[in-house]
Amino acid sequence: MEYLARKFTPAKWTASKIPEGETVSADAVTADLRTTNNALSTWACDSEERDVKEIALAFASTINRPDKICFILLHRPELEALGIQVSQTAGETRVSDLLPRHHDLIELGLIKLGRLAEYIAGLTLQDKDCYIFSKEQFCKIVCDAISANRLSLEELKDDFKKEISKKLSSITSSG
Amino acid sequence: MVTDLAVQEVARERVGIDQQCESLRRDLPMLIESEPLEDGVSHPIEQRLEDELTNNPSGAPEMIQRLFDEWSERPSFAAVLLRCLGRRHSSIVGEWGLSLASNALSHRDVEVRDAAVSALELWGGDGARQALQGRVEQEPVSWLARYMKQVITDLSE
Numbered sequence A: 001m002e003y004l005a006r007k008f009t010p011a012k013w014t015a016s017k018i019p020e021g022e023t024v025s026a027d028a029v030t031a032d033l034r035t036t037n038n039a040l041s042t043w044a045c046d047s048e049e050r051d052v053k054e055i056a057l058a059f060a061s062t063i064n065r066p067d068k069i070c071f072i073l074l075h076r077p078e079l080e081a082l083g084i085q086v087s088q089t090a091g092e093t094r095v096s097d098l099l100p101r102h103h104d105l106i107e108l109g110l111i112k113l114g115r116l117a118e119y120i121a122g123l124t125l126q127d128k129d130c131y132i133f134s135k136e137q138f139c140k141i142v143c144d145a146i147s148a149n150r151l152s153l154e155e156l157k158d159d160f161k162k163e164i165s166k167k168l169s170s171i172t173s174s175g
Numbered sequence B: 001m002v003t004d005l006a007v008q009e010v011a012r013e014r015v016g017i018d019q020q021c022e023s024l025r026r027d028l029p030m031l032i033e034s035e036p037l038e039d040g041v042s043h044p045i046e047q048r049l050e051d052e053l054t055n056n057p058s059g060a061p062e063m064i065q066r067l068f069d070e071w072s073e074r075p076s077f078a079a080v081l082l083r084c085l086g087r088r089h090s091s092i093v094g095e096w097g098l099s100l101a102s103n104a105l106s107h108r109d110v111e112v113r114d115a116a117v118s119a120l121e122l123w124g125g126d127g128a129r130q131a132l133q134g135r136v137e138q139e140p141v142s143w144l145a146r147y148m149k150q151v152i153t154d155l156s157e
Helices: A026-032 A049-058 A076-081 A096-101 A110-126 A135-147 A158-174 B002-034 B044-055 B060-073 B075-086 B090-104 B110-123 B126-133 B142-156
Strands: A003-007 A040-045 A069-075 A085-088 A102-106 A130-133
Touching: A003 A076, A026 A110, A040 A049, A040 A096, A049 A069, A049 A096, A049 A130, A049 A135, A069 A076, A069 A110, A076 A110, A096 A102, A130 A135, A130 B142, A135 A158, A135 B110, A135 B142, B002 B044, B002 B060, B002 B075, B044 B060, B044 B075, B044 B090, B060 B075, B060 B090, B075 B090, B075 B110, B090 B110, B090 B126, B110 B126, B110 B142, B126 B142
Parallel strands: none
Antiparallel strands: A003 A040, A003 A069, A040 A102, A069 A130, A085 A102
16 A cells, blocks of 8 residues: 555645745644654555545544544655655554554654655645545444444444434434 | 613623633633644533533623634634534524634635534534535635535535
């Protein structure tokens, strides 16, 4: 798989948010590039929407309320050119067949993080490799996965679980 | 006499709104800075807004609108306020919320416009769909226009 998807907040990366003379807004970095152990969590995928939806599914068990979800796709050769290393690591998802897709960008310091931020800002500016799934699209992805027994309703949290439960009931009653 | 009492009552109410507004003005930035808002993740401001709207249904809308207007120059705060308001049920937020979010679709700041689309998406309904339809062609940021189109489609089904 050629890409690594990172959950992000496109509004913070948009050109109008960047201070004059800068290349990236500090808010974007502090919101979306918060590292732990100098690493950032990403998920391997192809660039087709169908496959990015799989990554959205990986997040289903970690969120607690229905909402949109956004991803930026990082091209592995570009990351390599920026000197950023990638390592397959354990990810947090209840969808077991997606577990091998989790990768960390590792050994990040200020310089590499800055390069990565500029790369993401460039992609957002061109609206390239940027995927947004509305709340309804995201809920459908999760409902389909539950129907296919890839995930159970019990593994979801709080308000998100309630929303999906409602949608599943309406599918059952209309079907 | 009756008029005097009514004036005093209105004045007391205004002082109450001013005090609560001051309290929110002080607390919300701290909450925003201590915990960034993320898609799909609850934020402490939501409960704070719910409390205000439940305990003070007549004054809270004015207070929230006032803060939103004040934060026009600090749009990230205004955006979080609107995102969290969007997470409250449409029956609590009512017509004034729909009006606030609809107007915010033409805000100069993209974060605020994004927050407005999210709020309208979560509330749903014909009013939300019509507000989005009325603005989508003017949205200059391509990913946001795409998101708006998708929400219009979702709300039309």
